[in-house]
Amino acid sequence: MHKEPIIGIDLGTTNSCAAIVEDSGNVKLIPYKGGEYTIPSIFAIDDKGNELIGFEAKRQWQLNPRNTVYGSKRLVGVNYSSEVVGTMKKAVAYNMRAGTKNDVTLDVGKKEFSLQEISAKILGKIRDVASNYLKTPIKRAVVTVPAYFNDRQRQSVKDAGKLIDLEVVRIINEPTAAALAYGVGKTLKEKVVIYDLGGGTFDVSIIEIRDRVFEVKATGGDVFLGGIDFDNAIIHHVLKDFAAKTGIDLATDPVAMQRIKDLAERTKIDLSAREEVPFNIPFITMTAQGQPLNIEMKFTRKMLEQLTNQLVDRTLQMVARVLVDSGLSTKDIDEVMLVGGQTRMPVVQDRLTKFFGKPPSKGVHPDEAVAIGAALYAHSLEDNTNLRIQLLDVIPMAIGLERGDGGFHVVFPRNASIPNAKQLLATTSIDNQTELAMRIYQGDHDTVARNDLLGEFTFSGIMPAKAGTVNVEIIFDVSVEGILTMRAKDPATGREMKTTVRVTQS
Structure with missing residues (x-):
């Protein structure tokens, strides 16, 4: 007997959606009562202290704006001190403050919640709807994230799954999922642009599809544009x-x-x-x-x-940058796919038509493609599958370490393919040093101060000796999900050193 199914979940900023591949091989969106396929990504606590999620939360939003949380995906894995938080504070009625790790804590209905907990509530609702519909418990899912999410934001989504005992088997990028929805089973040989403008985030990816191989050439985006x-x-x-x-x-x-x-x-x-x-x-x-x-x-x-002209301009500047990164010209692109509700705006379609010299394709449903792609990928991971998909994705922004002068030493450049591993040889800088600390950042800027701090890694157990005589081999490993792990060993003995990671917050 095979294990219970893995579902695909599109955890969106404004709406979420789930899908499954049935035994027949057909992909089915999981309906919510009333025949809706999307669930509003909204969490609320009413004046009686009841927790409301989805439509129930949306219905009472006008009367209870202070205890209704929406758009929270924009705050996942974000530093409280970042600009994003300041901008959100002006736009929402719910209260946010600094948490213990300088992350964001929300006050809702006299209780406090971390962003992971809010994501977990929404994931839990989607899982319950799916379990009821499929009449089987759901314990595993493939969950999508914006391509432009950094390591900490990706980690937060995995942690949200843990809070409700939902194993997030794999995290994949939203535009990549949309490409799967478009290309699986069609034996294509095409280069496609996925232009994904959703409720809260913008992504653009250029993906080469060769039958069942989906290779991301370059990606870019803005997690604060939607x-x-x-x-x-x-x-x-x-x-x-x-x-x-x-x-x-x-x-x-x-x-x-x-x-x-x-x-x-x-x-x-x-x-x-x-x-x-x-x-x-x-x-x-x-x-x-x-x-x-x-x-x-x-x-x-x-x-x-x-009123919105400069928002559309910002998306097209990113499209131009990603084309340059991929080494392709507009003439090399076979199809432009539109994903996300905001792409229904006529001016978005007109501007893309002018940019690429051809109208965007109608090959995928803008609201459903991401969940469908996630379900197809989930199905390809099942034990009894006949669907084999190869995903070759990239990291959206460089990962590297702080140099002595505050500069950014890049270990993995932007658009480096994943999974990926690199080795660095470090050495001690003072006599009898037994620990080595490194601050790891992710971002697109030359100075670390403008990038996101992923954490501080301390390697202990170095042999005390004269400065510069002891080498430490550090292995950086980025998983298929774009999540970094590090280990260090003493090349002389081959012994692994103990790593402690403090996700310090600036």
């Missing part, structure tokens, strides 16, 4: 317009903000099909004299395009 930012551009415009007309700043009123947020998202979606839509919210607030005030405006598609 549909939420297009909504925020509308919200910002509405607040400015209302303040100019009435002198009232609605940004300090969480319930008013929530009503504006909801309508902003609806307006953005409507403008993909229409040229103009009304933006009306009755009784948004009161004057000092107790007169009710309404928001009454019109939005045109042109206005939305002007």
Whole structure:
């Protein structure tokens, strides 16, 4: 008897989705009650202390904005001191503060939660929906992450699975999963661009498909660019317009903000099909004299395009960079795939058509491709599978160590293929030194201060001797999931040294 199935999970910033390959070989999205295939990635605690996840959390969001957590994927594995946190604080009503490891802790309904716990709640909900639908317990999953997630963010997703006893068998990149959804079973020989603009993150990957081999040539992205930012551009415009007309700043009123947020998202979606839509919210607030005030405006598609122009520009600059990294020109690209709900915006499609000289392909469903690809990959890992897929992926940004002058010594360059291992020979710098400490960073900048600190590795058990006479061989190993492990040995004796890793936070 084979083990219970492995499902594929797309753990998204705004919506999540799961899929499975059935015994017949067909891929099936796992439906939620009411026939929906996606579950909002929202967690809340209501005034009675009940935990709500998904649609239940979304339904009460307007009335309970302070205890409703959304967009939390943007904070996973992030330092509390980073810019991302400052930007998020302005945009959300829930409270965040520094955790013990200078990570982010959220206060929700008189309790505190780490980001891993929030991710675990959402993963748990998806697993329960899948278990109920498949009538079998689900204990293993392939979970997708943005290609541009760093080592710590990837590790956080694995840890979230551990919290609920869900074995994350493999983490794969979202654009790579979408390429699998497009290419598996088609015996293709193509170079494709996956342009993935989701709710909270943007990725672009160039992938060469040779039948069942999916080789990522280059990848890039921005984990702080997505549909939420297009909504925020509308919200910002509405607040400015209302303040100019009435002198009232609605940004300090969480319930008013929530009503504006909801309508902003609806307006953005409507403008993909229409040229103009009304933006009306009755009784948004009161004057000092107790007169009710309404928001009454019109939005045109042109206005939305002007407000979000620089967001689309940022994605295309990244597409250009990734093309250069891959050594390919636009003429070498056979297909451009669109993934993520925000790619439904007509201007995104127009700009890509101009950039590549041909319209994007309709070969994958923008909301479902990532979960489908994850399920196909999960199926290829099963014991009794007849599907063999070879994934050759890359790391999204360089990994290296701090040099004495604060410079960045690159061990693995950006777009280095994974799995990958490198050896470095280090030596002691003071007499009778018995420990060697190294700070490891990941990022695209020349100075470590601008990159993310992954941790501080201390190797102990070095033979005490004169400075420079003892060598230590350090092996850096990046797994197929883009996660780094390190070990050190004494080349003279071949003895492995003890490593302690402090994921120190800057």
